[in-house]
Amino acid sequence: MAATARRALLLALLVVAGAAVNAKPYSPADSLLLNCGSTADGLDADGRKWLADTNNNMWLGDSGKSSIMAAADELDSSLPSTIPYMTARVFTVEAVYNFTVNPKDRHWLRLHFYPSSYNGISPEDFRFSVNTSTGLTLLHNFSVWVTTKALTQAYIVKEFSLPKTPAGFIAVTFTPTPMTNVTYAYINGLELISMPDIFDDPATMVGFADQTVDIAGSTFQTMYRFNVGGGYIPPSNDSGLARSWFDDTPYVFGTLQGVTYNAGPRFHVKYPSEAAEYAAPVEVYTGTRSMGSDPRVNQNYNLTWTMEVDGNFTYVVRLHFCELLLNRPNQRAFDIYVNNKTAQSDADVIEMTSERGVPVFKDFAVHMADEPGEEFMWVALHPSVALRPQFYDAILSGLEVFKLNDSRGNLAAPDPEPSKMLAKAELGAMSDKDRTKSQKQANMATVMGGTAGGAAAVGIVAAICVVVYHNKRNRELTGSESHNSGWLPLYHSHTSGKSSGHIAANLAGMCRHFSFAEIKAATKNFSESLMIGVGGFGKVYSGVVDGDTKVAIKRSNPSSEQGALEFQTEIEMLSKLRHRHLVSLIGFCEENNEMILVYDYMEHGTLREHLYNKGGGKPTLSWRHRLDICIGAARGLHYLHTGAKYTIIHRDVKTTNILVDENWVAKVSDFGLSKSGPTTGNQAHVSTMVKGSFGYLDPEYFRRQQLTDKSDVYSFGVVLFEVLMARPALNPALPRDQVSLADYALSCQRKGTLADVVDPTIKNQIAPECLIKFAETAEKCLADQGTDRPSMGDVLWNLEFAMQLQDTFDGRSGRPQGRDDDGSGRPAVLEPSNSYGSTASVTTIGTSSTSRVHQACAIAEEDDEMLTGAAFSQIVQPTGR
Structure with a gap:
């Protein structure tokens, strides 16, 4: 007990001392970025300086005499930057890069590869191994071409973390694979950067609480790095460590993906120590993905991430947490599972850190066997039942997965196998001659790829970047043959x-x-x-x-x-x-x-057809299902605005561009007018010709010809009122003050008469609180100035909350959801079912007849400070953001 008390006191002192610690950039003792094969230094798209590897001949063991300086034969527009990918150092024999480093530091080693023809050498002719002077095998018999083609990537980055080297020397050796035909090795870019001590403590072995795995003395490869619930964070924004953090959305398993929350840049993250601030950038800790606010739903599913990995290796899973809303123990506690085994029971972030806004991470180790069923790693969170917390919920801010070297010092895995469906589709479209040639190449690739049949080597997080955000483009490698790859x-x-x-x-x-x-x-x-x-x-x-x-x-x-x-x-x-x-x-x-x-094919057509275009014979949708479709469309737009490296602005959001598939899932369509958003931090808009549909057009964009993501928010606000009132955005046949739906709806909202103009078909189905929240959300979207409008993430949050208010109302009234029960005798409106056989609204997080409102009110009575949390303030007092 005394030891426990001392540890608690020490933690409290660290937290207090750390409250004044502001995140500051790490200053690495070694920071070397080589633009291989180049004769000139240059800056990449993130503003980082890359040195030509000819600047110091001592880096190459033979001063580069046995290598070729080559330029890529073509530029793929999916590349994030021409530097370091458009030049390469090509090796015909074994070659070594030598580096003198600080012996007291671990180091990041990042290898950048872009598959292309170099000086007429076909990308298929590059196959090689990479080793270090400490006896580590990083890559073996590796083909960039096969790997990127199988994973539909435009480029690939392999990131490794090397342990401290007392000799103060690191050598990286590139060795072409000996074959009957000539093969080559190459490298486009190489980074060697010191890193702070963020891997000193051992990781707990999942399933064996008394066993740990040493990380400090291991070499490991980064497989995945996610900013959970947030967008892409480039290397230039990572506190001097130059890591890339990616959106986790594509890896969240199942239809129930939880809700995301961001506290914003003004939220003060209090690092408990100077070293802790380098574990992840501030942007990771100011955002979270949680399960939602409905206890019944949360107790019946796991918030799960699934990731493909290589078999027969041990992995370390690092989970990053930061409580942004709660401030007392046992308000939110949850269990952590890795590969269906309990990694930790009853995890409570406040219990770990003692207060809100203090980040913490947990490391768990798990061994993946080389056998069927072990190709995917599963990380899952579930609310703790044993502790009976105040909120049945779970949160996560960041997730990293590292592959540790095996007992032989090996990290290499076989090249991934291309999709069989993809290969079949490609072969089916080729001529007989080309098909025969392709089959021969595939057979050769199989021989060269070795005999192991493990999981696809997904590689570092840049692989994630390209799979999710940058699809592989066409390459004309010879005069007659075209190799195609796309996701x-x-x-x-x-x-x-x-x-x-x-x-x-x-x-x-x-x-x-x-x-x-x-x-x-x-x-x-x-x-x-x-x-x-x-x-x-x-x-x-x-x-x-x-x-x-x-x-x-x-x-x-x-x-x-x-x-x-x-x-x-x-x-x-x-x-x-x-x-x-x-x-x-x-x-x-x-x-x-x-x-x-x-x-x-979208089986159920456009949203507009279900609102007032009765000529097509489409059934009228219930209020709940209209709201569910709005939530789905908001998710799609939110992904466009935040899910890629740069914002994508749709520019033509309207009810005819929201389609509904056979399972009544809403999908945003028609990207012909879309534009990429600003690519620099000091520019908030894109200057462009005004395009879009009248009635939905952002007036600020129309006046200034400056397009922002808030232009989509305005158009979506019109859609929300269109869904509520079931009338077109423009109707010249109506009185002048009613021609524009946006103007008329805002007028009614401000006069308090909006309820009188709601579509009569659904008027008696809408919960009063839900109508208030929905209308407030739409009203905020239609603010005249873009800066006064909410983000699509905030719009999504409010719509999901409106659905919760609807659920609470339906639960109290006991009426069947989706039916008119006012005694009018009118037929029930359509409440379609999704592919799971339940009402469509079940696919929305937090849809349940059980409400959290009373629980949230209890929080407010106990601690008024909770009202300062943006999310919980809405649960207590649904007044909008």
Whole structure:
């Protein structure tokens, strides 16, 4: 007990002392960034300086005499920067980089590779191993081309952490793999940077509480690094450690993905020690992903992340926590599971840190066997039942996964195997001659890849970056053969159809290229009976490709104002993006002066058709389901604004561009007008010509021609009122003060008469508190100045809270959800079911008949300070942000 008390006192003293510690950049003793094969120094896109590796011949063991300085034969627009990827040092024999380093520090070693032809050497001819002077094998028989093609990446970065070297010397050796034909080794960029002591303590072995794994003396490879609940953090924003942190969304398992919360830059993170502040940047700790506010829902699912890893290695999983809202023990406690084994029971962040705003991380080790079923690592959180906390919830701020070297000093794994479906689709579109050649190459790749059949070597976090954000573009490697790679399931092939030249050659490899004959067959020669819509781009048809796959086919109208640029933008944007709430592009056709886009078929059409376009015979949606569709669309837009390296602004948000699939999942569509947001921190907008749809157009954007993500927020506010009132954004047939939906809705909201103009079909279904929250959210979206509008993340949060208020009301009234129960005798409106057989609203976090409002009020009575937390203030007093 005395020892426990001393530890608690020491922790308290550390916290108090650390409260004044502000995050400051780490100053590494060694910081070397080599732009290999270059004759000149240069800056990358993040402003970091890379030195030409010819500046000091002592870095190369033979002064570079046995190597070739080469330039890439083509530039892939998915590259984050031309430096260091457009030049390479090519080795024909074993070659060594030698570095003198500080013996007291661990070091990051990052190897950058871009698969391309160099001085006429085909990318398939590079296969090599990388070792260090300490006897470590980092890569063995490694092919950049095979790896990036299998993982559909444009480039790859391998990040390793090397232990302290008492000799003060590190050598990195590149060795071409001996083959019957000539092979080469190469490197585009190399980083060697000192790192602070953030891996001193051993990790607890999951399943063996009395066993630990030494990290300080190990070499390890970074497999994943997530800013959980937040966006991409570039190396330049990482406190001097130059790490990249990525959005975790693509790796959250299941439909229940929790809710994200960000305390904002003004929140003060109090590091308990000087060393702790280097574990993760402030941006990681000011954001979280939690399960949501509904205890019943939370007790029936796990918040789970799943990641593909290599078998037969031990991994360290580092979880980062920072409590942003609560300030007393046992308000939120949860269990941590790794691979379905309990890593820690009853974890309580406040118990660990003693106060709000203090970050902490936990390390757990787990061994992954080399056998079926062990290809994926699972990390899961679940509310503690044993402690009966005040809130049944769990949170996480950051997640890292590191692979440790085995007993032989090896970190290498076999190259990943390309998708069999992808290979089949590609072969199916080739000529017999090309197919035979491709099969021979595939067989050769299999031989070279070794005999191990382990999991795909997903590599460092940059692999995550490219898989999620930067899809592999087309590469013309020879005069007759085109190798194509893109992140599209099932659909991925070439045809020999002649292009009409509207899109660049590199865009042609981003998704499937249909021949015009295929399109005509799919649409029965564009039969009017298959036409399902008409838009600014042209007519839209339903069709069938590959025998049984139903698709939507959009054919450009030659007289349309939306032409080649929109066609190219749509392909470029949608080929990069994959999200549950974004429509998926399958491919395109560009022959005979046609511009045709092929999408997944959305069974239930547009949102607008279910609101007031009764001519199509679409059923009217219940209020709950309208709200659920709004939440889904908000998730899609939130992903566009925060899920990629740069903001993507849709620029044409409206009810006809929100589609609904067969499971009633809302998906945002039509990216022909989309623009990438500002790429520099000192610029908040993009100056561009005004485009969009009148009635939804941001007035600030219209006046100043300065586009921001808040322009989408304004358009979405119009959508929200359109959903509520079931009338078009513009209706010239109405009295002058009612022509514009936005102006009329705001007028009614301010006069307190909005409830009188709600769609009569749903008026009696809406909970009063829900209507207040929903209307307030829409009103804030329509603020005249963009700076006064909420972010899409805040809009999403408020809509989810509105759904919780609706659930609470329905639970109290005991009425069936989605039905008119006012005794009018009108038929029940549609409450569609999702693929799980439950009401669609169940797919929204926090939808349950059990409310948290009373629990939250109890918090407020006990501690008024809780009202300062933005999220909880809304639960206590739903007044909006």
